Amino acid sequence: MSxxxxxxxxxxxxxxxxxxxxxxxxxxxxxFVGGEKKRxxxxxxxxxxxxxxxxxCAAFVRLGKPASIMSVxxxxxxxxxxxxxxxxxxxxxxxxxxYLFVTMRESSTKKALGIAAMIVxxxxxxxxxxSHQAMVGMTAWHSPAVSVSxxxxxxxxxxxxxxxxxxxxxxxxxxxxxxxDDSVDSSVAQTVDDSTRxxxxxxxxxxxxxTVALIANGLMVPLGSATVLYWILVSLVGGAVxxxxxxxxxxRPLLAWIYLGAGGALVGAFALxxxxxxxxxxxLSKTLESAAIIIT
Amino acid sequence: xxxxxLVIDLDRCSGCDSCVVACKFENSVALGNxxxxxxxxxxTGTHPDIDMYWVPMQCQQCENSPCVGACPTGASYRDSxxxxxxxxxxxxxxxKSCLAACPYSDPEGNQKPSVRWFNEEEGVTEKCTLCNxxxxxxxxxxxxxxxxxxxxxxxxxxxxxxxxxxxFGDLDDPNSAASKVLAQAETDGRKVCIIEAEGVMPxxxxxxxxxxxxxxxxxx
Numbered sequence: 001m002s003x004x005x006x007x008x009x010x011x012x013x014x015x016x017x018x019x020x021x022x023x024x025x026x027x028x029x030x031x032f033v034g035g036e037k038k039r040x041x042x043x044x045x046x047x048x049x050x051x052x053x054x055x056x057c058a059a060f061v062r063l064g065k066p067a068s069i070m071s072v073x074x075x076x077x078x079x080x081x082x083x084x085x086x087x088x089x090x091x092x093x094x095x096x097x098x099y100l101f102v103t104m105r106e107s108s109t110k111k112a113l114g115i116a117a118m119i120v121x122x123x124x125x126x127x128x129x130x131s132h133q134a135m136v137g138m139t140a141w142h143s144p145a146v147s148v149s150x151x152x153x154x155x156x157x158x159x160x161x162x163x164x165x166x167x168x169x170x171x172x173x174x175x176x177x178x179x180x181d182d183s184v185d186s187s188v189a190q191t192v193d194d195s196t197r198x199x200x201x202x203x204x205x206x207x208x209x210x211t212v213a214l215i216a217n218g219l220m221v222p223l224g225s226a227t228v229l230y231w232i233l234v235s236l237v238g239g240a241v242x243x244x245x246x247x248x249x250x251x252r253p254l255l256a257w258i259y260l261g262a263g264g265a266l267v268g269a270f271a272l273x274x275x276x277x278x279x280x281x282x283x284l285s286k287t288l289e290s291a292a293i294i295i296t
Numbered sequence: 297x298x299x300x301x302l303v304i305d306l307d308r309c310s311g312c313d314s315c316v317v318a319c320k321f322e323n324s325v326a327l328g329n330x331x332x333x334x335x336x337x338x339x340t341g342t343h344p345d346i347d348m349y350w351v352p353m354q355c356q357q358c359e360n361s362p363c364v365g366a367c368p369t370g371a372s373y374r375d376s377x378x379x380x381x382x383x384x385x386x387x388x389x390x391x392k393s394c395l396a397a398c399p400y401s402d403p404e405g406n407q408k409p410s411v412r413w414f415n416e417e418e419g420v421t422e423k424c425t426l427c428n429x430x431x432x433x434x435x436x437x438x439x440x441x442x443x444x445x446x447x448x449x450x451x452x453x454x455x456x457x458x459x460x461x462x463x464f465g466d467l468d469d470p471n472s473a474a475s476k477v478l479a480q481a482e483t484d485g486r487k488v489c490i491i492e493a494e495g496v497m498p499x500x501x502x503x504x505x506x507x508x509x510x511x512x513x514x515x516x
Contacts, residue, residue: 137396
């Protein structure tokens with residue numbers, strides 16, 4: 001078999017999409033944990049939209065020409081895994097735009113939008129993996145563990161980025177941290193109100209599930225030449241580091257844990273989406289070897 | 297819906313590559329690419345009890361065709377008239393998703409064994425179409441007096457098979473050439489085999505007698 005080539009535009013597309021969706025999901029979650037977060041949520045949704053726009057640019061680069069983009073648009077109702085991924089992405093952009101306008105104005109529809117935001121975040125994360133899982137030709141992709149690990153690795157970085165924004169721009173830190181301010185950690189401690197603590201608890205849970213899913217994925221699918229990279233960058237840096245950071249954040253709220261967790265989760269999410277291409281070769285020959293069937 | 301396919305008698309196939317040449321000639325297949333290939337399944341056993349056979353491989357016309365579901369633009373599709381899985385090259389973006397989805401293809405579409413190939417010059421994926429441009433309205437029973445008769449056309453790989461190993465037609469039509477060959481094989485007690493993978497349900501059938509060789513698919 002030939003050596004697979006990583007399609008970087010696809011990796012970037014999926015990474016940016018889940019980054020934006022993950023942040024949006026935590027904005028939605030914030031509607032249910034109390035606390036005043038208008039400023040943080042506005043900034044978070046803008047960042048999510050920038051990431052979603054970057055994902056759209058990566059998609060345009062991959063498709064190459066306007067006619068192909070129109071073909072994708074025409075095929076969006078086909079119900080295929082890849083069309084579901086595009087549908088989830090489009091829904092995420094729409095929810096983010098509406099959410100931004102509603103957040104900037106006082107509105108009673110925030111909770112409904114919060115639910116919508118969490119749903120589209122899950123949808124973008126899951127369908128990003130499911131479109132890989134549906135590729136039956138690749139044993140390394142054709143596993144539910146791929147979809148689950150794609151989903152969870154999408155939500156964790158979003159959570160850390162959101163908490164970083166809370167720490168930097170939250171209600172108890174309206175001025176933000178000044179450059180070179182050594183007391184930044186203590187300012188973070190002040191922002192850890194009850195609502196933030198609840199979100200941190202959710203993040204600990206998600207990080208734990210994500211770590212388990214990433215390890216399970218690594219054990220279940222043949223990783224081929226991606227094995228070492230996967231276990232170091234995805235399972236360790238992308239799974240264990242964010243989990244430890246979230247747990248430490250719960251124990252002692254320091255900005256350093258948020259940065260560490262966010263960094264690890266982002267590296268892990270990117271590496272997962274890249275290394276999966278290196279695992280392409282692992283399954284094909286196995287498929288053909290086990291394929292001899294006599295029907296009469 | 298019709299289930300058009302090829303039935304290939306491996307008892308007859310000598311691995312001569314006539315089908316490969318006929319296919320490349322008819323479809324102007326790019327240099328280095330093959331819409332059909334002949335995979336030799338290595339000799340096994342000890343002399344004098346050695347068996348070996350050849351498996352011509354082309355698009356298996358899967359009933360659960362994963363390539364159609366993987367294509368972001370709908371370029372991989374089923375012909376609405378005769379159900380044949382095809383690629384609309386105008387819509388293909390060259391994303392190689394179908395190559396990853398197809399269990400019979402190389403992920404980059406440039407090495408054997410693979411039923412789909414990537415045409416580097418045009419930037420699109422290509423594969424066997426069962427020569428739908430010739431056979432779309434055919435009943436699969438060749439008119440040997442007029443091979444260009446569209447009502448009875450067969451793919452050139454079938455017409456040019458030097459050993460008469462290949463048959464074409466609708467497997468759901470008992471009067472098609474392919475169905476008749478399958479029925480005769482079953483009457484003769486020969487094995488009818490498929491190369492299944494991940495539940496895609498390939499429509500291509502292979503016939504192999506136990507006295508010629510033991511069916512091992514594509515082997516190791």
